[in-house]
Amino acid sequence: xxEQLSPAALRDTIxxxxxxxxxxxxxxxxxxxxxxxxxxxxxxVLSAEVGKExxxxxxxxxxxxxxxxxxxxxxxxxxxxxxxxKPVRRRADATEFYRxxxxxxxxxAVGPVHAGIIEPGHFRFQCHGEDVFHLEIxxxxxxxxxERALAGGPDKRTIHYMETLAGDTTIGHATAYxxxxxxxxxxxxxxxxxxxxxxxxxxxxLANHTGDLGALAGDVGYLPTLSYCGRIRGDxxxxxxxxxxxxxxxxxxxxxxxxxDLDDARAAQLVERLDAAYRDVTVAANLLWNTSSVRARLEHxxxxxxxxxxxxxxxxPAARACGxxxxxxxxxxxxxxxxxxxxxxxxxxxxxxxxxxxRWLEIQRSVAFIRDQFKSLxxxxxxxxxxxxxxxxxxxxxxxxxxxxICHVALTDAQGRFARYxxxxxxxxxxxxxxxxxxxxxxxxxxxxNKSFNLSYCGHDL
Amino acid sequence: MLKATLARLQQGHRxxxxxxxxxxxxxxxxxxxxxxxxxxxxxxxxxxxxxxxxAITADKLDLGRCLFCTACTDTCPRxxxxxxxxxxLAAHRREDLVMPSFKLAQALDGKARRxxxxxxxxxxxxxxxxxxxxxxxxxxxxxxxxxxRFGIQFVASPRHADGLLITGPVSENMKLALEKxxxxxxxxxxxxxxGACALSGGPYINHAEQHNGAxxxxxxxxxxxxxxxxxLTILDGLLRLLGRLDTR
Numbered sequence: 153x154x155e156q157l158s159p160a161a162l163r164d165t166i167x168x169x170x171x172x173x174x175x176x177x178x179x180x181x182x183x184x185x186x187x188x189x190x191x192x193x194x195x196x197v198l199s200a201e202v203g204k205e206x207x208x209x210x211x212x213x214x215x216x217x218x219x220x221x222x223x224x225x226x227x228x229x230x231x232x233x234x235x236x237x238k239p240v241r242r243r244a245d246a247t248e249f250y251r252x253x254x255x256x257x258x259x260x261a262v263g264p265v266h267a268g269i270i271e272p273g274h275f276r277f278q279c280h281g282e283d284v285f286h287l288e289i290x291x292x293x294x295x296x297x298x299e300r301a302l303a304g305g306p307d308k309r310t311i312h313y314m315e316t317l318a319g320d321t322t323i324g325h326a327t328a329y330x331x332x333x334x335x336x337x338x339x340x341x342x343x344x345x346x347x348x349x350x351x352x353x354x355x356x357x358l359a360n361h362t363g364d365l366g367a368l369a370g371d372v373g374y375l376p377t378l379s380y381c382g383r384i385r386g387d388x389x390x391x392x393x394x395x396x397x398x399x400x401x402x403x404x405x406x407x408x409x410x411x412x413d414l415d416d417a418r419a420a421q422l423v424e425r426l427d428a429a430y431r432d433v434t435v436a437a438n439l440l441w442n443t444s445s446v447r448a449r450l451e452h453x454x455x456x457x458x459x460x461x462x463x464x465x466x467x468x469p470a471a472r473a474c475g476x477x478x479x480x481x482x483x484x485x486x487x488x489x490x491x492x493x494x495x496x497x498x499x500x501x502x503x504x505x506x507x508x509x510x511r512w513l514e515i516q517r518s519v520a521f522i523r524d525q526f527k528s529l530x531x532x533x534x535x536x537x538x539x540x541x542x543x544x545x546x547x548x549x550x551x552x553x554x555x556x557x558i559c560h561v562a563l564t565d566a567q568g569r570f571a572r573y574x575x576x577x578x579x580x581x582x583x584x585x586x587x588x589x590x591x592x593x594x595x596x597x598x599x600x601x602n603k604s605f606n607l608s609y610c611g612h613d614l
Numbered sequence: 615m616l617k618a619t620l621a622r623l624q625q626g627h628r629x630x631x632x633x634x635x636x637x638x639x640x641x642x643x644x645x646x647x648x649x650x651x652x653x654x655x656x657x658x659x660x661x662x663x664x665x666x667x668x669a670i671t672a673d674k675l676d677l678g679r680c681l682f683c684t685a686c687t688d689t690c691p692r693x694x695x696x697x698x699x700x701x702x703l704a705a706h707r708r709e710d711l712v713m714p715s716f717k718l719a720q721a722l723d724g725k726a727r728r729x730x731x732x733x734x735x736x737x738x739x740x741x742x743x744x745x746x747x748x749x750x751x752x753x754x755x756x757x758x759x760x761x762x763r764f765g766i767q768f769v770a771s772p773r774h775a776d777g778l779l780i781t782g783p784v785s786e787n788m789k790l791a792l793e794k795x796x797x798x799x800x801x802x803x804x805x806x807x808x809g810a811c812a813l814s815g816g817p818y819i820n821h822a823e824q825h826n827g828a829x830x831x832x833x834x835x836x837x838x839x840x841x842x843x844x845x846l847t848i849l850d851g852l853l854r855l856l857g858r859l860d861t862r
Contacts, residue, residue, distance in 0.1 A: 216853060242787075265793045267770035269738040269752040271745055272788055293787045294742045297823035309666045309802045312681060312817040318743025319842070363749075376618050382756035383628050390640065397642030400746045402841060403684050411684060412642065610744050613787075 154184075154197045154546050162200035167212055171196070172465055172478075174550065174559045176209075176219035177229035179572045186548055186561060190483035195548055197561070205230040215465030218584055226299075241613055243291030252285045257368040260595060264293045271609035287590040287598075289583050294613035302573035306333060306407075306541075315402050318577050318611030323349070323356045323392075324553030325575070325611075326405035328560040331486055331549035333407050336541040336562060341487070343530035345409030350488035351525050352392060352401050352410075356582035357554040359388035361469075361511040361518075362433050364496055364606050366509050369440060371600045372449040380436035388431040391422055409535035423526050430519045436532035437512045450505035454589035454601035457502060466585045467578045468556020469514065470605055472498045480552035489552075494521050507604040541568040553578060555608065577611030629760045633776045633859055635703070636774040637846050644682040644697035645844075649675060649713070653694035661686035661695055667810070667819055677703060678813035681841040704838045704851025708829055711813070711837055719779040721857030726802065730776055733765045736806070737799065737804055738776035741792050742824060743782030746842040747809035751779060753845050764850060772796075777804035777835075783824040784831060796832060806836040806855075808848055813837050 162183065166173070171189040178184070183206065185198045200206075208231035209216040218240060220231040225239040236250065251259070258279055260410035274290040298317050302310065314329040315322045327349050332343060366381025389399035392598060396404035396412045404410055415420070440446050456466070461474035471478045479496045481489045496515035499506040543566050551558045556578030565571040586605045590598060630637060630702045639645070651673075662670050664686055669679035686695050696779070702718055711716040722729055740748050755763040755768065769775050772795045784792060807828045810816035815826035830836055853859045 264788065265737075265739055265772075265795050269740075269748050269768055271740045271743065271748060272791065284732055293785060293791070294740075294782075295785055295823055296742050296818045297821045298785065300823075301818075301821060308664065308685065309817055312683065316746070316817050316841070319746030320749060322746070365664040370827075376621060379757050379823075380621070380625050382753070383625075383758050386753055386756065386758055393640040394645065395642075397640060398682075399646050399750065399844070400842065402681075403644075411688075432625060435624055439618060439621055503754050608745065610742065613742075613785075 154199050157198055157200045157590055159200045159206050159420055162198055163207060163209065165198055166209060173213070173219065174548075174557065175561055175574055175576045176216055176223070176403045177561070177574045178223040178229050179189050179563070180227065181229065183223070183229070184574070186559060188484065188550065190478060193484055195484060195550065197546055197548060202229060204228075205232050207232050208234040214463045215581070218580060239292070241295045246571070249276045249290070250278070250286060250288050254280070256280055257285065259419050273609050275598070277590075277598075282594045282596065284593050284595050284598075287512050287587045289587050291583070291612050293610060294610040296610070296614070298614040299573060299575060303570055305570045305573070311406065317575060317614060318579075318608040319400060320360060321356065321553045321555065321558070321577070321608065321611065323352045323401040323405060324551050325560075325577075326401070327353060327487070328549040328551040328558045330405055330407045331551065332547045332560045332562040333538070333541060335547040335549070336545055337539040338542065338566060339408060339536055339539055340532045341409050342536055344413075344532050346487040347525050347529055348410045348414060348506050348534065350492070351522050352395060352404055353551070353553075354522050355388055355392045356401060357518050358515055359385050359392070360554040361515050362388060364511055364603065365437055365440065365508060367603050367606070368450070368504070368600070369446065371417045371603050372446055374440070374443065377436045377439050380432065384429050384433045384436060387425065387432075391425055391429075394418060394422060394425070406535070407449070408538045409533070411535070413534045414529070418521070419526055419529065423523070426519060426522060428532065433515060435513070447505065447598070450508055451501070451503055453504040453597050454593060454604060455501070455503040456585060456589050460588060461502065461585065465581050465590065467505055467581045468512045468553070470556065470582050471495065474502040474512045475500040475514050478557075480550045480557050483555045484550045486550070488502050492521060492524055494518075504600055504604040543568040555579060555606070556582065574613060577608055579607035579612045583609055583612060626629040628757050630758055631779040632753040632846060632849065633853060639699055639701060639844070639846070643699055643701070643844070644684075646698050646703060647675060647695060648698055649695045649715075652695070653692045655692060655749065657690065660689045660691065665815075667814070667817065675713040675715065676814070677716065678708060678817075678837060679810060679819065680839060681810055681816065683841070689812060701844050701847045702713040702850050703840065703843065703847050704836055704854060706855070707837065708813070708834070708837055711839060718853040719851055722804075722835070722855055726804070726806070727857050729802065730804065731858070734856060735767050735769045735775045736777055736779045737772045738768055738779045738781070739792050739795050741780060741782040741788040741812070741828070742785035742811065742818075744809060747781035747811070750842045750845045751781065751808060751848060754849055759845055759849055761849070764853060764856070764858060772798035773800070775799050775803075777806065779806045779808060780812050780828040781808050783815040783818045783821070783827055785824045789825060789831070792828070792831070805832050806838065806852070807834045808838045809843060810839060810841040813839060816841060
């Protein structure tokens with residue numbers, strides 16, 4: 153399934169395909185690329201033996217920028233001609249920051265410890281007065297050695313790495329992992345388990361999107377929606393807990409299926425709670441769109457043009473808010489999404505408003521999807537016995553998490569253990585988008601722009 | 615304005631009755647585990663082998679390491695180990711989390727209680743937490759738990775804080791920032807560690823990239839187990855520490 157190419161052919165194929173880079177990573181002296189062509193729903197895995205260096209793709213393909221820095225950091229392979237070959241996970245004080253020189257230019261440093269209850273990261277602004285010329289985002293504070301520990305697996309801790317590598321995306325990453333190992337084992341998951349995974353994935357999206365709408369309201373000082381959404385987000389989390397005991401879906405998704413079934417009484421209660429929460433979030437969200445002072449703060453703030461979103465390879469609501477029709481559930485459907493389609497929600501303005509409004513559109517569609525599932529929940533088992541993983545094989549899993557495309561790549565060795573396990577959280581694509589959104593903005597709009605992306609630090613740092 | 619007022623009426627009053635009322639938790643919620651050793655077949659080590667963080671040994675169960683997953687309960691041939699609905703898990707000393715010697719947290723004594731009992735300002739530091747503990751700490755600020763009614767508040771600067779609430783296994787890359795933040799809090803100060811990672815490293819225990827939690831770096835006054843702990847578990851722990859619960 154892996155296409156083995158020469159370094160030159162790998163380069164030509166990537167640059168010539170017009171497809172998006174879902175992943176680009178190194179292993180030893182080899183390079184691997186996962187190309188996702190959404191127009192035809194085809195995923196290709198390419199590989200080439202590049203030795204110690206190769207000609208960087210970034211100058212011609214900006215979406216390779218962050219990946220090539222990671223390759224250099226993880227393997228030492230040098231992407232020759234890369235414009236800013238700085239590690240993506242090392243401590244911020246370990247390397248220099250990009251600087252804008254000038255008498256009236258000043259620098260602002262924020263983090264890693266932030267004012268709110270959020271994860272750590274460092275932001276370095278080059279400012280002229282209030283205007284941001286350049287923002288450099290330095291991450292790596294959350295690095296826990298996830299990919300290193302995954303090699304040699306799967307073992308009893310593997311699923312827990314998956315559930316906690318980005319803890320707010322437990323269902324998304326656990327599902328991607330399970331789909332990857334199930335493909336390697338040649339196991340087909342029962343329909344009921346697929347439906348329950350879909351319900352859980354959409355509940356995760358509902359909780360996080362609702363929380364984000366509330367937080368955006370808070371960042372512009374609009375307290376009603378902030379306080380309502382804070383509570384309603386918890387209602388969605390509690391629905392996941394009704395399913396599996398954990399508000400974050402810990403323990404639900406397991407290789408071979410799901411660990412908890414849904415009896416009729418529980419299903420009825422879930423539908424009832426879903427309806428109530430949907431009624432409440434509709435009121436809370438519509439307050440935002442109908443309040444002119446809120447809209448004035450959200451519109452034309454942190455705008456990213458569609459062409460930049462495509463060039464940077466943005467994913468998820470951040471891409472769709474720029475008018476890019478990009479959604480794994482639509483382009484590369486797996487599991488239950490092969491049978492139930494979720495329309496792609498887009499908006500065209502690319503600003504904070506668009507990123508908020510796309511979330512609201514997706515809330516509506518996730519609720520509709522879950523209701524559909526309950527109307528036709530397949531009967532039968534929720535789990536099938538797992539088998540050993542095929543040796544010397546590769547599997548790619550794509551899942552549309554609430555932040556966007558989750559890509560897992562599993563490569564097995566001769567014993568059927570993970571020789572390399574690559575995780576690409578949607579945040580890995582999108583941090584660059586946040587940096588770009590801040591250009592020519594007021595520095596005081598940073599919290600608002602940051603929240604409109606709401607990216608994962610630990611999912612990036614791994 | 616009229617719409618906002620109508621919305622306010624529609625949303626209603628949403629604060630939980632806790633601590634006066636009994637909180638309702640989902641029936642599948644996994645709280646304090648219990649082991650009935652009498653049921654264990656002789657020489658059986660299934661749960662010990664299955665536990666992803668080695669929380670279980672022949673005669674002990676360390677709640678500080680426990681992820682409250684189902685690895686042990688799924689593997690037990692006799693149903694000797696199960697999770698109860700008891701959300702009260704926080705302890706004052708690390709060793710109090712090791713069952714069977716589990717002991718709930720006691721109130722701070724004397725001066726500390728006088729200082730913090732009715733007003734506690736905390737700075738939160740995520741030191742490689744996965745954003746689940748962070749999220750369920752943050753949720754205490756919502757109208758549901760309404761932390762402010764207990765005089766507890768999260769503040770933006772360590773200079774304004776009485777202590778730290780730490781999540782995550784403390785990555786090597788966050789160690790310095792955590793130490794500096796701790797140093798910036800004026801004395802006397804308290805430290806609260808929330809979640810399996812901050813207590814023991816959690817799933818990342820013994821990884822070279824982290825420090826097995828805050829307990830190896832700072833003196834911790836409250837340990838809150840869970841992966842992540844339920845918000846009520848955290849709130850219960852905070853109120854216990856401040857002597858704000860009727861613990862008769």
